[in-house]
Amino acid sequence: MAAERLRFDVAIIGGGVIGCSTAHFVKRTAPEASVAVIEPDPSYEFASTPRASGGCRVQFTRPENIAMSKFSIEFIRSFGTLMSVEEHASPDVGWIEGGYLFIVPPGRSKRWRPTLLSSGQWVATSSCSRPRS
Numbered sequence: 001m002a003a004e005r006l007r008f009d010v011a012i013i014g015g016g017v018i019g020c021s022t023a024h025f026v027k028r029t030a031p032e033a034s035v036a037v038i039e040p041d042p043s044y045e046f047a048s049t050p051r052a053s054g055g056c057r058v059q060f061t062r063p064e065n066i067a068m069s070k071f072s073i074e075f076i077r078s079f080g081t082l083m084s085v086e087e088h089a090s091p092d093v094g095w096i097e098g099g100y101l102f103i104v105p106p107g108r109s110k111r112w113r114p115t116l117l118s119s120g121q122w123v124a125t126s127s128c129s130r131p132r133s
C-alpha cells in the first residue's frame with residue numbers, strides 16, 4: 001500500500017514548546033493555513049520542554065529581548081483564557097509570580113544596575129557585612 005501523502009501549508013518539525021508556539025502563532029496569524037506539527041515522541045522523554053523548571057524573567061538587555069520576555073510573561077498570565085477550547089475547562093499551568101532576588105557583590109553592582117533598570121525591574125541597594133568566620 002502506498003504511503004498516504006499529506007500536504008500542509010506549514011510543517012513544523014518538533015513539538016516542544018517552540019514548535020507548538022510556532023503552530024499556535026501561525027494559526028492565529030493565518031487561521032486558514034493548514035499546519036502540521038511533526039513530533040516523533042509523544043512521551044516527550046528526551047525533550048527539554050517538560051524539564052524546564054518554569055522560571056521566566058527579563059534576563060537580557062537588548063530592547064527586542066526585553067520585549068520578547070515581557071510578551072511571554074503576559075502570554076503565560078493569560079494562558080488559561082487563550083488556550084481554553086469550547087466546553088473544556090481552561091488549562092491551569094500553575095503560574096505563580098514569585099519574583100527573583102539577585103544578590104550582587106559590591107564590585108558588580110555598577111554593571112548590574114543599568115541592566116535591571118533598563119528592563120523595568122526594581123533595584124534596591126543595601127550592604128551587609130561579611131561574617132568573620
Ligand SMILES: Cc1cc2nc3c(=O)[nH]c(=O)nc-3n(C[C@H](O)[C@H](O)[C@H](O)COP(=O)(O)OP(=O)(O)OC[C@H]3O[C@@H](n4cnc5c(N)ncnc54)[C@H](O)[C@@H]3O)c2cc1C
Nearest residue numbers: 013014015016017018019041047048049051052053054055
Ligand atoms: C533542566 C532544565 C531546566 C530548564 N528550566 C527553564 C526555565 O526555568 N525557564 C526557561 O525559560 N527555560 C528553561 N529551560 C530551557 C527550556 O526548557 C528550553 O529552552 C525549551 O524547552 C526548548 O524548547 P524546544 O521546543 O526548542 O525544544 P524541546 O522541548 O527539546 O523540543 C524539541 C522536540 O523536537 C523533537 N525532535 C527532535 N528531533 C526531531 C526530528 N528530527 N524530527 C522531528 N522532531 C524532532 C523532539 O522529540 C522534541 O520533542 C530548561 C531546560 C532544562 C533542560
